[in-house]
Each structure stands twice: as structure tokens, then as C-alpha cells.
Amino acid sequence: MTGFEVDPSVLGAGAPRIYGAADLVGEAAGLLNGAQINAQALGDVPAAEAFAAAFGEFAGSHGTDLDHGSAWIDDAAGGLTQGVDAYRQAEEQNTAGVRKVGRS
Numbered sequence: 001m002t003g004f005e006v007d008p009s010v011l012g013a014g015a016p017r018i019y020g021a022a023d024l025v026g027e028a029a030g031l032l033n034g035a036q037i038n039a040q041a042l043g044d045v046p047a048a049e050a051f052a053a054a055f056g057e058f059a060g061s062h063g064t065d066l067d068h069g070s071a072w073i074d075d076a077a078g079g080l081t082q083g084v085d086a087y088r089q090a091e092e093q094n095t096a097g098v099r100k101v102g103r104s
Contacts, residue, residue: 008091012084018077026070032063 037055042048 029066
């Protein structure tokens with residue numbers, strides 16, 4: 001005995017929420033990837049262009065990080081779903097094996 005039990009229905013019920021979280025992180029990535037500052041909007045400031053460029057690099061870099069994070073979260077949800085399916089399949093096979101032995 002491993003000391004714990006798995007309720008596949010509880011695990012399976014969590015997967016859509018995890019997929020939803022991946023979508024939300026992906027949406028945030030899209031917002032960051034598109035974020036930019038127009039240097040002219042900052043007025044006549046000597047470092048406006050440098051600031052706007054630095055902001056664009058910063059936002060793009062973190063948007064890319066969030067894109068990767070979204071993919072990793074999505075993969076985790078997929079792994080959870082596969083794990084639940086494998087658990088259920090093993091449970092069904094074990095049940096069928098016990099019934100077969102019981103009929104012998």
C-alpha cells in the first residue's frame with residue numbers, strides 16, 4: 001500500500017481549471033507581447049526613445065516567458081488528463097481480472 005488513494009474524478013475535474021489557467025497566462029502573454037510605448041507620447045524628454053525601446057524589449061521578453069509558461073501549464077493539464085485516463089484503464093483491467101478469477 002502506498003499510503004494514499006487517488007480519486008480520478010476529482011483529478012479529472014481539476015484539469016479544465018488548469019487548462020483555463022494556461023489560457024489566461026497565454027492571454028497575458030499576448031498583451032505583453034503587444035505592449036509598447038510611443039516615444040512621442042512621453043513628450044520632449046531626452047531619454048524617451050531609449051525608454052520606449054527598453055520597455056518594448058522588457059515587455060517582449062516577459063511576454064515570451066509567459067508564452068512558455070502557458071505551454072508548460074497546458075502540458076501539465078494534459079499530463080493530468082492522461083494520468084487519470086491511465087488510472088481508470090488500470091482500474092477497469094484490475095476489476096475485470098478479479099471478476100474473471102472469481103468465476104473460475
